[in-house]
Amino acid sequence: MLRLENLTMVVENNQGENREIIRDINAEFEAGKVYGITGPNGGGKTSLAKLIMGIYMPSQGRIYLQDQDITPLSISERARLGIIYAFQQPPRFKGLTVKDLLNIARPGIDNLHLRSTLRDVGLCPEDYMDRDVGPGLSGGEMKRIEMAQTLAREAVISIMDEPEAGVDLWTIQKLIAVIVGKYKKNPRLTTIIITHNENMLHICDEVLVLESGMLVHRGTPEKIWPHIRDEIECKMKEQCSGEVAYEIR
Amino acid sequence: MKFDDIQANLLKTIANLDGVPQGAVNIRIDGSPALRHSSPNIQIIPKQDKPGFDLEVAPGTKGETVHVPVILTKSGLTDMVYNTFIIGEAADVTIIAGCGIHNSSHMNSQHDGIHEFILYPHSKLRYVEKHYGEGSGQGKKILNPTTTVQVAEGATIEMEMVQIAGVDDAVRTTTVHIQEKGYVKMIERLLTHGDQHAESHVEMHIDGPGGSGQVLSRSVAKENSEQVFRAALIGKADCAGHVECDSIIMDHSKIRAIPQLVAEDANAVLTHEAAIGRIAGEQLIKLMSLGLTEQQAIDTIIEGFLR
Numbered sequence: 043m044l045r046l047e048n049l050t051m052v053v054e055n056n057q058g059e060n061r062e063i064i065r066d067i068n069a070e071f072e073a074g075k076v077y078g079i080t081g082p083n084g085g086g087k088t089s090l091a092k093l094i095m096g097i098y099m100p101s102q103g104r105i106y107l108q109d110q111d112i113t114p115l116s117i118s119e120r121a122r123l124g125i126i127y128a129f130q131q132p133p134r135f136k137g138l139t140v141k142d143l144l145n146i147a148r149p150g151i152d153n154l155h156l157r158s159t160l161r162d163v164g165l166c167p168e169d170y171m172d173r174d175v176g177p178g179l180s181g182g183e184m185k186r187i188e189m190a191q192t193l194a195r196e197a198v199i200s201i202m203d204e205p206e207a208g209v210d211l212w213t214i215q216k217l218i219a220v221i222v223g224k225y226k227k228n229p230r231l232t233t234i235i236i237t238h239n240e241n242m243l244h245i246c247d248e249v250l251v252l253e254s255g256m257l258v259h260r261g262t263p264e265k266i267w268p269h270i271r272d273e274i275e276c277k278m279k280e281q282c283s284g285e286v287a288y289e290i291r
Numbered sequence: 292m293k294f295d296d297i298q299a300n301l302l303k304t305i306a307n308l309d310g311v312p313q314g315a316v317n318i319r320i321d322g323s324p325a326l327r328h329s330s331p332n333i334q335i336i337p338k339q340d341k342p343g344f345d346l347e348v349a350p351g352t353k354g355e356t357v358h359v360p361v362i363l364t365k366s367g368l369t370d371m372v373y374n375t376f377i378i379g380e381a382a383d384v385t386i387i388a389g390c391g392i393h394n395s396s397h398m399n400s401q402h403d404g405i406h407e408f409i410l411y412p413h414s415k416l417r418y419v420e421k422h423y424g425e426g427s428g429q430g431k432k433i434l435n436p437t438t439t440v441q442v443a444e445g446a447t448i449e450m451e452m453v454q455i456a457g458v459d460d461a462v463r464t465t466t467v468h469i470q471e472k473g474y475v476k477m478i479e480r481l482l483t484h485g486d487q488h489a490e491s492h493v494e495m496h497i498d499g500p501g502g503s504g505q506v507l508s509r510s511v512a513k514e515n516s517e518q519v520f521r522a523a524l525i526g527k528a529d530c531a532g533h534v535e536c537d538s539i540i541m542d543h544s545k546i547r548a549i550p551q552l553v554a555e556d557a558n559a560v561l562t563h564e565a566a567i568g569r570i571a572g573e574q575l576i577k578l579m580s581l582g583l584t585e586q587q588a589i590d591t592i593i594e595g596f597l598r
Contacts, residue, residue: 121582133573137595146581
C-alpha cells in the first residue's frame with residue numbers, strides 16, 4: 043500500500059518566483075486496486091508520479107510504502123522496493139535492444155515470458171526482440187516497449203503515465219484487457235494509471251482528479267466521469283464563447 | 292605451440308582464440324613470427340625485404356576465416372610490420388586481426404602495422420581488428436595502424452575496428468579507394484579513459500560510378516582522455532557516401548569530430564551526421580527506475596552504445 047501525506051512540491055519558474063506544482067496532496071492507494079489519475083494538462087499528474095518514483099523530491103510531506111517512509115530514498119532504492127514508473131515519453135538508447143531492456147526490467151526473464159509480454163503490448167516478438175531501442179522506432183512503438191517493461195517487472199506499485207498515448211485503438215483495447223487480467227484481480231499489486239482515455243478510466247476502481255496541483259475530486263469512474271465531461275464542456279464554452287462555431291460556418 | 296598465460300589471455304581478448312585455430316593463421320609475438328601456416332586456398336608468404344607477409348586468398352575461396360593477431364609482451368619494443376592482403380576474384384572470406392600489448396614496465400611498447408588490402412573484382416571481405424592494452428607499468432602502450440584499401444569493381448569490404456581498453460596512444464590512418472559498384476562499410480568503436488589519446492583519420496575516395504561507402508564511428512571518452520575523429524568522403528562519380536560519428540563525452544575529456552564531404556561529380560550523394568553529447572539524464576533515470584544504480588546505468592548505456 044502506498045500513502046502520500048501532505049505532499050507538496052515547489053519549483054522556481056523562469057522569473058525566479060516559487061510555484062507550487064503539487065499542493066498538499068493526501069492519498070492512499072491500496073493493494074489489489076487500479077487507480078486512475080486524470081485532469082487537465084499541467085495539473086500535476088506526471089509530477090506526482092515522478093515524486094512517487096523519486097525522480098522529483100518533495101518540498102514537504104512524506105511518502106510511505108507499506109508503512110516504510112521512502113521519502114529520502116533514491117530512484118534505484120524505490121525501484122528495488124517495488125515501484126515502477128512507465129514514462130510518458132520513454133528515452134531512447136542507441137545500441138540497447140528491446141530484449142536488453144526487458145532483461146533489465148526483469149533479470150533472468152525466460153524466453154517464453156519475454157515473448158508473451160511483447161505480444162501483450164501488440165508487438166511481434168520476432169520483429170522486435172533484437173531491435174535497437176533507438177531512433178528507428180516510432181513514438182507508439184516506444185510506448186509499447188515501455189509498457190512491456192512494466193508488465194515484465196510485475197512491481198508492487200506500477201505507475202503508468204498515459205499508456206495509451208500514441209498507441210492504436212486495437213492495442214489500447216488489448217492493453218486494457220491485459221491490465222484488467224494482470225493487475226485488477228491481483229491482491230498484491232497496486233496500479234496507478236495517468237490517463238485521459240474514457241475506456242481506460244472505466245476499468246479503474248477509483249479515479250482521482252488533479253487540477254492546479256490539487257486533488258479536487260476522488261471517486262468511482264461512474265461518479266467522476268460525468269463530472270469531468272461536464273467540466274470540459276463548460277471550459278470549452280467559457281474559453282471560446284461559441285466563436286469557433288461561427289467561424290467554422 | 293604453447294602460449295604462456297599472458298599471451299593466451301591477449302590472444303583470447305583480441306582474436307577470441309583458444310589455442311591454435313584451424314585454417315590459415317599467422318601469430319606474431321614480440322616482433323617476430325611465432326606461428327604461421329597456410330591453407331590450400333590461403334597462402335601466407337613472408338616478405339623478403341621487410342618484416343611482414345603477403346596473404347593471398349585464391350579466387351573463388353568461400354567461407355574461410357584467417358587469424359592474424361599480433362601481441363607484444365616485451366616492453367621497450369617498437370614493432371613495425373608490413374602486411375598485404377590480396378583477396379582474389381569472387382572470394383568471400385573473414386580476417387580476424389588485432390593487436391594486444393602487455394606492458395608492466397616503465398618503457399613504452401609500440402606496434403605500427405602498415406596494412407594494405409587489395410580486393411579483386413566481386414570479392415567480399417569481412418575484416419575485424421581489435422586493439423587492447425594491459426599491464427600496470429608507467430610505460431605507454433602505443434598503436435599506430437596505417438591502412439590502405441583498394442576495392443575493385445563490385446567488391447565489398449566490411450571493416451570493424453575496435454579499441455575498448457588500455458591503449459594509451461593511437462593514431463589510425465585509413466585510406467580507401469572504391470571502384471565501380473564497390474562497397475565499403477567501416478565501423479569504428481572506441482573507448483578512451485585516463486590520459487589516453489586516440490586519433491582516427493579516414494579518407495574514403497569513391498572513384499567509380501555506383502560505388503558506395505559508409506564510415507560509422509561510435510566513441511566514448513572518459514576522464515581526461517582526448518579523441519580526434521576526422522573522416523573525409525571524396526565522391527568522384529555517381530556514387531553514395533555517408534559518415535556518421537556519434538560520441539558520448541564524460542568527465543573532463545575532449546572530443547573533436549570533423550566529418551568532411553568533397554563532391555567532384557554532380558551525381559555524388561554524400562551525407563554526414565555528427566553528434567557529441569553526454570549521457571542524457573532521462574536515460575539514467577529510466578534505467579535507475581528499473582533498479583540499476585547510477586553507475587550500473589552508465590555502464591549499461593556505454594556497453595550498448597559501443598556494441
